[in-house]
Amino acid sequence: MTVSVSWIPDWCESATESFTLSHGAREWRGLRPTDWAATGDGLRRAHGRLRELPVRRIVEAIDVVAERWSKRDFPERRAAVDAATQVTGMSSETVDRALDAEVGNLRTGSLIAALERELGDPEVLDGFRGGATAVGPRTALAVFSGNVPGLPARSLVRALLVKAAVIAKIPAKEPNFTAAFLRTLHDVEPRLADAVVATYWDRDDDATLSAALEQADAVIAYGSDQACAAIRAKVAPHQIYEEHGHKLSFGVVSDAYFRRHGPAEVARRIAADCSDFDQHACLSPQVYLVVAEHARAIAEHVADAMRRAAADCPAGIVGHHDATVLQHRRLIAEWRAASSPTGEVWAAVDGLEWTVVLDDTLLPLSGAGNRVSRIVAVPDLDAAVDVMRPYAKHLQNVGLGAVGDEFWRVAAELARVGVSRVSEPGRMSRASMAWRHDGQPRIAGLVRWCDVEGTGR
Structure with a gap:
């Protein structure tokens, strides 16, 4: 059985086309939406269901996924490691250590520490607390690079913590991890995974990039300075933009x-x-x-x-x-x-x-x-x-x-x-989730605040 490198929720499968990624003699197949307007509508509905989840339930679900992925004999992880070694050329031990580092950041203590550092009270994401609430974007577009196995989990989880639906462009250099991680997330909490579409399009496919961008309220870009600049040029004034270029x-x-x-x-x-x-x-x-x-x-x-x-x-x-x-x-x-x-x-x-x-x-x-x-x-x-x-x-x-x-x-x-x-x-490669990635608050940077003042309550 061929396991897809894309993650397409059931509500999205009817309007898709296939794509193939290859490395040497190996090929990986996936699906890509063909009607991005309909996909955007579906993600907004999924966002509505995601909004109903308390932030601590989201943290709890991600922690369960991380606990499963922390075991080196977990089948989804073994398959992802095997694929990553073939694409990246890294040894299986190197990939395993990379996943140990990335997945280790997704446990409850790390996530709550990151939320508290950036937002103070994580439950401002659930409603008004002390006269203020924080609201994440309805949909975030995340364009990932694949130089480190497991890296997409960091930004994907940050977006889900602020209850944003996500369009994820998987990296060609390591295409298997994102969908595998989302399959596990679906087993644990379907409302989280159903708010994500993970797929691929070619770097020079401006039409698909533009169509995906039209559905997004926030954009997260990884890649070279040139790749990030190409995305930045298309970002609209109303869209939140977060960039991780050459460092x-x-x-x-x-x-x-x-x-x-x-x-x-x-x-x-x-x-x-x-x-x-x-x-x-x-x-x-x-x-x-x-x-x-x-x-x-x-x-x-x-x-x-x-x-x-x-x-x-x-x-x-x-x-x-x-x-x-x-x-x-x-x-x-x-x-x-x-x-x-x-x-x-x-x-x-x-x-x-x-x-x-x-x-x-x-x-x-x-x-x-x-x-x-x-x-x-x-x-x-x-x-x-x-x-x-x-x-x-x-x-x-x-x-x-x-x-x-x-x-x-x-x-x-x-x-x-x-x-x-x-x-x-x-410890240079062991950055925590609490680090303000590239000098900016990456959770707080995705939200807008609403403050209640002078109501006489």
């Missing part, structure tokens, strides 16, 4: 942090940050900036730690283009190291599983991921911040290895530069 992340290690934890532990944490998700997430560091006194010692230990990380969680298959880029990056690094008394390169002997580069200059950032740990020596933390300033427009996450007042001083400066998340080294 960069860095790591930093101070003298005090090095002395507190030692080179082996610091290296283990750096290797974890550079290995998680095969370094394909925006949260993953492109570079670790290390005080010059300890840069070589850390780089040497990172090479050993990267080797152990690859044994514990195998790297994925690097595609032909990425392999060429990675080999070119290695050659440039080796050439620079040969002409520098401080530079050096360590790498997997018989493959591209991992690479460590030690340099005293930040070269232009090229290539994406594939477990390349670039250690760049800097004089001090102020110099590290200065290195990041030219990338302010795209900065997202910094793994800040610093101690005490030094930590808070540098964190404050990073916030002013443009960083939206500061974490400890070793």
Whole structure:
């Protein structure tokens, strides 16, 4: 039996057409609505039923789904992992760890914490509380990218928490997760899953994008800067717009942090940050900036730690283009190291599983991921911040290895530069639901408020 990569509720199935996604010899099929006006009407009716659910019932249902997906032997998860390994090239252990991280964010404690942080009282979504209520959009259009397995769950759940129906464009690079997650959600609480249509259209299919946009009160876009710009240009003034474009992340290690934890532990944490998700997430560091006194010692230990990380969680298959880029990056690094008394390169002997580069200059950032740990020596933390300033427009996450007042001083400066998340080294890829994703409140950003004043009640 062929399992569809789309999720089309029963009320929508009569007006659909088929599509096929392929990767190598594998093909996946799904359905796409043909009458978007009727689909929009159906979603608005589903939104009415969704509005009847108390927010805590929504949280409870999502928690049950997350509990099922937290088990690695859950059939829907195993099938999704198998498909993701074929499309992304990641190892099954890498995909499983990605799902562990994403699904782990969807438990009751995490969801309530995120709601309370952004809205104060989650029950303002159910009606007036203290003279105020928060109302989510009737329908949100979410255009997802597939660089991290399980990533669509984050925005999908945020939209459902504010009781918005959703049109989800699934990512071609990882098309199976969204529909599988929604099938489980339907088993737990049909009113939630029936308020979602998950399908696919080609990137250059402007007609379908425009038709879907006409049904939406809010738009959530993931992708490259160019892809997001194409969507942004079509967004109407009345539509809420949320964008997650190209982002960069860095790591930093101070003298005090090095002395507190030692080179082996610091290296283990750096290797974890550079290995998680095969370094394909925006949260993953492109570079670790290390005080010059300890840069070589850390780089040497990172090479050993990267080797152990690859044994514990195998790297994925690097595609032909990425392999060429990675080999070119290695050659440039080796050439620079040969002409520098401080530079050096360590790498997997018989493959591209991992690479460590030690340099005293930040070269232009090229290539994406594939477990390349670039250690760049800097004089001090102020110099590290200065290195990041030219990338302010795209900065997202910094793994800040610093101690005490030094930590808070540098964190404050990073916030002013443009960083939206500061974490400890070793935890860069583990962002919580409470994080204001890319610096904006992503739950509160979807709602509008109504306040009652001066009624004499």
